[in-house]
Structures are given as C-alpha cells and as structure tokens.
Amino acid sequence: MKMHRDILVIEDDEDDRDILKEIFRDLGYKNNILFFSDSIEALEYIKRPEIEPFIIISDINMPKLGGFELRNIILEEEVLADKDIPYIIISNAQDEYSVKEANKLSIQGFIHKGNDYNKYKEKIKNLIDYWKENINTFSSKK
Template identity: 80%
Template sequence: MKMHRDILVIEDDEDDREILQEIFRELGYKNKIVFFADSTEALEYIRRPEVNPFIIISDINMPKLGGFELRNIILDEELLSDKDIPYIFISNAQDEASIRDANKLSIQGYIHKSADYNNYREKIKNLIDYWKDNVGSFKNKKK
C-alpha cells in the first residue's frame, strides 16, 4: 500500500534534519524516511521510475534548487506529476507572500517549523496521520 512507502524529507539545514530524524524516530512509523540535503539529488531520486514515495516534505529556501522550483518541476514533468505524491512545505517563513506562493503550487500542506520541539513533533504526526488515513480516499474519488 502507498501509505507504507518512503517518506522523503528535503532539508538542506543539518540541524533541522537532525530534529526531523529524531521526531520520526520517536513517532515510529514503519515507512522508511529518506533524507536529502540537496534538492537536486532528491529530484534525480524521484525521477527513477520505480520510486513512488508516500509523501514529500520539502523546505522552501535551499541552495541550487529551492522548494518552489522543485515543486514546479514535479508539476511540469508528466512522469513525476503522474506519481501523485502529496507535497508538503516546511519552512521558517510565515509571511503572506511565501504562503500565497506555496499555495499557488497545488501543495497539500504548509508547516511552519516550530522552535517548540513538542509542537513541531505534533505537527509532523498530524500531517502523516492525516495522509495515512486519507490517501485511499483521494485515489478512489479520482476514478
């Protein structure tokens, strides 16, 4: 089932990756969590035909290829858009322009990185639980 496939996390900041690794370890999901510090490497990974992740969680501000640009590529490339992968942004940005720009990219969520570990953990848990509960519902409605 898709809900047990890999969760991709694209985050260039090492400290943020470590926090997310700890959160996912604590939450204990059966999914393999695949981390990328470089969004261009993540793009090459998801372009592989056999790769069909459960969800992508991506930072916005990254060197080489930012989160907005990555999302645009996924939407524009038929092979990638056909994979129908929920795409969630995580960011420190809370300004209206960033949120508006993110929403224009047909994302499925936007999480503000919280300085409060427990709050951040709860946001991640709610996100994953939501998609685990609803991934089949959305697929069935498309048919």
C-alpha cells in the first residue's frame, strides 16, 4: 500500500535534519525515511520511474532550488504530477507571502518548525497519521 512507501524529507540544514531524524526515530514509523540535503538531488530521485514515495516533506528556503520551486516543477511535469505525492512544507517562516504561495501551489500541509521539540514531533505525527488514514481518499493510486 502507498502509505508504507518512503517518506522523503528535503532539508538543507544539518541540525534540522538531525532533529527530524530523531523525531522519526521516536515515532517509530515503519516507512523508510530518506533525507536529502539538496532539492535538486531529491528531484532527480523522484523522477526515477520506479520511485513513488508516500509523502514529500520539504523546507522552503534552500540553495539552488527552494521548496516552492520544487513543488512547481512537480506540478508542471506530468510524469511527476501523476505520482500523486502529498507535498508538505516545513519552515520557520510564517509570513503572509509563504502562506499564499503554499496555497497557490496546492501544498497539502504547512508545518511551522518552532523551538519546542515535543510540539514539532506532535505536528509531524499528526501529519503522517492524517495521510496514512486518508491517502486512498485523495489519491487515485492505492
């Protein structure tokens, strides 16, 4: 089932990746969690025909290719758009521009990282549990 496929996390900041690794370890999901520090590397991975991840969790502000730009590419390339991968933003940004841009790009979730580990872990848990429960409702692929 799609809900057991890989979770892709695109985060250029090493400290933020370490926090997310700890969160996913604490939560104990059976999914393979793949971390990318570079969104271009993640894009090349996603383009492989056999790759159909469960979900993409991406930071916004990254060198080379930001999270919004990556989402736009996924929406524009038919072969990628057809993979029906939920796209979630994680960021410290809470500005009006970021929220509007996320809405324009049909981002399926926007999580503020914040400074409280337990709240951040709870947000990630709620997000993953939501998509595990509802993935077949929103996706044509089962």
